[in-house]
Amino acid sequence: MRVDAAGRRVSRSRRHGARAEPARSACASAPSASWPSVRLAGAGARTRCASSGRRPAPAAGSVNCSAPTSPSLSTRGPEVAGGGELVQGNQACARAALDAGCRFYAGYPITPSSEIAEAMAIALPPRGGVFLQMEDEIASMGAVLGASLAGRKAMTASSGPGFSLMQEHLGYAAFTEIPCVVVDVMRAGPSTGLPTSPAQGDVMQARWGTHGDHPIIVLAPASVAEVYALTVEAFNLSERYRTPVILLYDEVVGHVRERVWLPDPATLVLGERPRPGGPAAGYRPYAATESGVPPLADFGSGYRFHVTGLTHDERGYPTQEAAEVARLQERLCAKLERGRQEIVSWEATGVEDAETVVVAIGIAARAARRAMTLARARGERVGLFRPRTLWPFPDRELAGIAGRARRVVVAEMNMGQMLGEVERALGGRVPVLPCLRADGLPLMPEDVLASLERQAPAGASR
Amino acid sequence: MSMVAPEQIDYRQYLRLDMMPHILCPGCGHGIVLKAILRAIHRLGLRQDEVVFVSGIGCSSRIVGYVDFCTLHTTHGRPLTFATGLKLARPELTVIVITGDGDGLAIGGNHLIHAARRNVDLTCLLLNNAVYGMTGGQGAPTTPEGMRSSITPGGAIEPAFDACRLALGAGASFVARGLTAQPLQLDDLIVQAMQHRGFSFLEVASDCPEFFGRYNDLGRGPEMLQAQRSHVQWLGAKLTDKSFVPGLGLDVPHGGAAPAFDAGVLHREERPDLGALLARRAAASPPRARRPEIVPPAAGTAGATAGNGSSFAGPVRIRLAGAGGQGIVLAGLLLAEAAVAAGRNATHAQAYGPESRGGASKAEVIISDGEIEFPCADRVDALVALTRVACDRYLSLLEPGGTLVVDGDEVPLAEGMDFACHALPITATAQRVLGTAMGANLVALGAIVALTGAVPLEAAERAIAVRRPGGSIERALRAFRAGSGLALRHR
Numbered sequence: 001m002r003v004d005a006a007g008r009r010v011s012r013s014r015r016h017g018a019r020a021e022p023a024r025s026a027c028a029s030a031p032s033a034s035w036p037s038v039r040l041a042g043a044g045a046r047t048r049c050a051s052s053g054r055r056p057a058p059a060a061g062s063v064n065c066s067a068p069t070s071p072s073l074s075t076r077g078p079e080v081a082g083g084g085e086l087v088q089g090n091q092a093c094a095r096a097a098l099d100a101g102c103r104f105y106a107g108y109p110i111t112p113s114s115e116i117a118e119a120m121a122i123a124l125p126p127r128g129g130v131f132l133q134m135e136d137e138i139a140s141m142g143a144v145l146g147a148s149l150a151g152r153k154a155m156t157a158s159s160g161p162g163f164s165l166m167q168e169h170l171g172y173a174a175f176t177e178i179p180c181v182v183v184d185v186m187r188a189g190p191s192t193g194l195p196t197s198p199a200q201g202d203v204m205q206a207r208w209g210t211h212g213d214h215p216i217i218v219l220a221p222a223s224v225a226e227v228y229a230l231t232v233e234a235f236n237l238s239e240r241y242r243t244p245v246i247l248l249y250d251e252v253v254g255h256v257r258e259r260v261w262l263p264d265p266a267t268l269v270l271g272e273r274p275r276p277g278g279p280a281a282g283y284r285p286y287a288a289t290e291s292g293v294p295p296l297a298d299f300g301s302g303y304r305f306h307v308t309g310l311t312h313d314e315r316g317y318p319t320q321e322a323a324e325v326a327r328l329q330e331r332l333c334a335k336l337e338r339g340r341q342e343i344v345s346w347e348a349t350g351v352e353d354a355e356t357v358v359v360a361i362g363i364a365a366r367a368a369r370r371a372m373t374l375a376r377a378r379g380e381r382v383g384l385f386r387p388r389t390l391w392p393f394p395d396r397e398l399a400g401i402a403g404r405a406r407r408v409v410v411a412e413m414n415m416g417q418m419l420g421e422v423e424r425a426l427g428g429r430v431p432v433l434p435c436l437r438a439d440g441l442p443l444m445p446e447d448v449l450a451s452l453e454r455q456a457p458a459g460a461s462r
Numbered sequence: 463m464s465m466v467a468p469e470q471i472d473y474r475q476y477l478r479l480d481m482m483p484h485i486l487c488p489g490c491g492h493g494i495v496l497k498a499i500l501r502a503i504h505r506l507g508l509r510q511d512e513v514v515f516v517s518g519i520g521c522s523s524r525i526v527g528y529v530d531f532c533t534l535h536t537t538h539g540r541p542l543t544f545a546t547g548l549k550l551a552r553p554e555l556t557v558i559v560i561t562g563d564g565d566g567l568a569i570g571g572n573h574l575i576h577a578a579r580r581n582v583d584l585t586c587l588l589l590n591n592a593v594y595g596m597t598g599g600q601g602a603p604t605t606p607e608g609m610r611s612s613i614t615p616g617g618a619i620e621p622a623f624d625a626c627r628l629a630l631g632a633g634a635s636f637v638a639r640g641l642t643a644q645p646l647q648l649d650d651l652i653v654q655a656m657q658h659r660g661f662s663f664l665e666v667a668s669d670c671p672e673f674f675g676r677y678n679d680l681g682r683g684p685e686m687l688q689a690q691r692s693h694v695q696w697l698g699a700k701l702t703d704k705s706f707v708p709g710l711g712l713d714v715p716h717g718g719a720a721p722a723f724d725a726g727v728l729h730r731e732e733r734p735d736l737g738a739l740l741a742r743r744a745a746a747s748p749p750r751a752r753r754p755e756i757v758p759p760a761a762g763t764a765g766a767t768a769g770n771g772s773s774f775a776g777p778v779r780i781r782l783a784g785a786g787g788q789g790i791v792l793a794g795l796l797l798a799e800a801a802v803a804a805g806r807n808a809t810h811a812q813a814y815g816p817e818s819r820g821g822a823s824k825a826e827v828i829i830s831d832g833e834i835e836f837p838c839a840d841r842v843d844a845l846v847a848l849t850r851v852a853c854d855r856y857l858s859l860l861e862p863g864g865t866l867v868v869d870g871d872e873v874p875l876a877e878g879m880d881f882a883c884h885a886l887p888i889t890a891t892a893q894r895v896l897g898t899a900m901g902a903n904l905v906a907l908g909a910i911v912a913l914t915g916a917v918p919l920e921a922a923e924r925a926i927a928v929r930r931p932g933g934s935i936e937r938a939l940r941a942f943r944a945g946s947g948l949a950l951r952h953r
Contacts, residue, residue, distance in 0.1 A: 083805075084802060085802065086795075086798050086802045086808065086810065103551075104547065104550075104551050111816075125743055125744040125747045126744065126747040126748065128744065130550045130551060130740060132547070132550065134543065134546075134576070135572055135575075135576040138540060138543065139540070139543040139572075139573055139576070140543075141543075142536065142537070142540045142541075142542075142543025142544045142546075142547065143543050143546050143547030143550075144547060145536075145544055145547065146516070146534070146543070146544035146546065146547030146551065147547035147548060147550065148547075149544075150547070150548045150551035150552035150555070151551070151552065152551045152552075154547070168537055169537060169540070172536070172537055195816060196813070196814055196815060196816060197813075252811060252838065255811065255812055256809060256810065256811045256837045256838075257795065257798055257809060257811075258808075258809045258834070258837065259802045259807050259808055259809075298552075299532040299534070299548060299552065299555065300511065300512065300532065300552050300554070301511075302511050303532075304511065304530055304531055304532050304533075305532065305533075306478075306526075306533045306534075307533070307535065308527065308534075308535035309535065309536065309537055310535065315480075317478075317480075317481055317527070318527065363837075366836045366837065367836050369836065370836035373835060442838050444836075444840050445836055445840060446840060
């Protein structure tokens, strides 16, 4: 039974909709892939990475919120019989990084992320790039930040334990506003945990792993095609906002292979950090510009300036003046808030008539999607809300969508990290119920179905 | 090398006067080092735009804030990591790292080791004042035994260690030691360190009158400098007093190694730095491999007749399971690649333990002509089990009427199961046709392809030819065909 025919609704976030022409390049995963296909095309310097060479008709009952001209979620039909290639999630990440212009990688081996390092080690030298295996993840992040200050697009990849070691330098990057991309392929923790098993336990580490208030962008892909698209997006956002961007996905997404149509790199729209054009004298690397994102000069390009993890003024000089300290903190928070419309990305499927909205990321979202299909085939009105930006969390968007539902189920592979965020977003207006799995196995469609059964409120329609 | 101080230097041209006053205490030796660095840069005629300073955390690391260059004041202990990335990303820059004994030898000791090992072309000045000054005078890894600090009021009981010998052992290609008490010689050492191509390590004995001097009754700055000067011999001459802080004549009460106190250039060798090696490697890299051509499926293969003559009716979910090292994941990968090459949609998921050999390993492949919402199989239509453990573990997931393939020599099958059961001599067949059990995965692949028709046999053979499992297409195909032959005979 086609769920579309059963009234699945599709909503899209505003940021994907500001483009009138059909996508030129392909970046999809499967025939009739309304699911893991990715559309990141948008205004300005956005990634151009869509699933189809034509603009498909919207799915029956689909809703394009504020974006009537955008490609719908329903894309490749069965008429696209062949082509594509089988690509692993981690391989897609490395390819996207290269296509996005990454020319520096420093890392330390860790399961289940090591395929990214291996791919970069082979691919970077012929492209004039640098690959370094450092002595640990602390050093990896340090080298990435040094290279980024020298003007290179730089990245590293790790998993939970290594990501923990990166936290100090992640805070440094956020505070000194040095662009970089950090991939965290989540495995089961805490501590060494289950090194080869999937989990989603770093939801909060990605947000608050480093100390102090700081802005952060975390992207959460759920398919191989989306790993590609969001890796490109991670570089673009990182450059554009002078901020570290974390790409967060679980072991299953990292290791699964899926058929994808990756775009011609030449068709990607790539972002670059704002660089100063004026005189070197008087250059202020932390000036309060209108956008909140001051231009960043490359070290060695003729602009001499100071970078410090100490609280600093517009020149980058250390300061303890309360007014200066407050100004910096406020600008850092405001710059992502100001760009929020552009940054925040999510996907809602079948939510228009949904009594139950499932919220999930990564492979759990794929399980929820399968469960949704099965549940709708039985006549249950289930929808899915999937944050693609985990942070900033699409709380307003979720509240707008799930506020109409009778209940919200949060399906995640941890003990309830996103759950609290969903509760915060909904402010008690809708019951929020957990569907959690933290035993080293992927959350399965039956888990979601079971939680739908178990937690059906009295008087539900089915 | 000239020992004459440059006359014409105007320090102000190199300083950020708007950041003054500085935070260093009266009598601190670090300012002496800073001026020596500026004289060295001046003498070398380097432009301010081509020199970068990187430092960590501590009193010594703060001096980079006062100089008008690109300056990077990083985290505690980590300046060499930032400097490594910076230098390799922009090799034309001259990168000077300023660190201290706590920064570079305690929290950052590992990075010092590896920067030296890599021979990154950096000049690292480690300003050693034997104490944590910025945090109030705690003992450091270089605080000599018996010396007092805020946390060792009765004298340090741990031995100190020699930073130069550490750097030498780790592979630094230039190692030297200088003194704040001998600033003109220090100029020379800095110049030589900067001229050296590779990792240059220069330890500078500095003085902290505020804490180390006060805790140990060593006097103020002038007295501490005088003590240095009167007890150091340059260029390899041995000191009579082995104590780190000259003038005390301390014993080493617990027998730990006392820091050596030779000054001057202690080691110099020419070997390629990491940047040069990387450039060489990049130049020798094969030209960029083109991405695989995306070949449209051959006419008649997409969604058409499969190997056993039946038409495809997906989705089909196949789990392959066995022990680590049997090539289970690879067999699944070939199956999925064959499906994609045949114009179908496919996913391949894997699960494995920490063992490269042994342990449990499984792969699952979903092949469909439609969307695959969830790429892990909760139920499967076909199960290939090469070990008894794998069969026991996953049999319950097999749909009634599904296809079960086991290695008949490994897995005893009960009677009366509601599956299409195929107990085949998989490993024995690999042994027979290849002379080794390696290749059982390909035999199994041939069997399951033939039995399920999930992909056309030709597509699987093409996938094998592309990937060349085991390095030989011919051998791989022999194993695969033996497997399909087994299955077809068994049907």
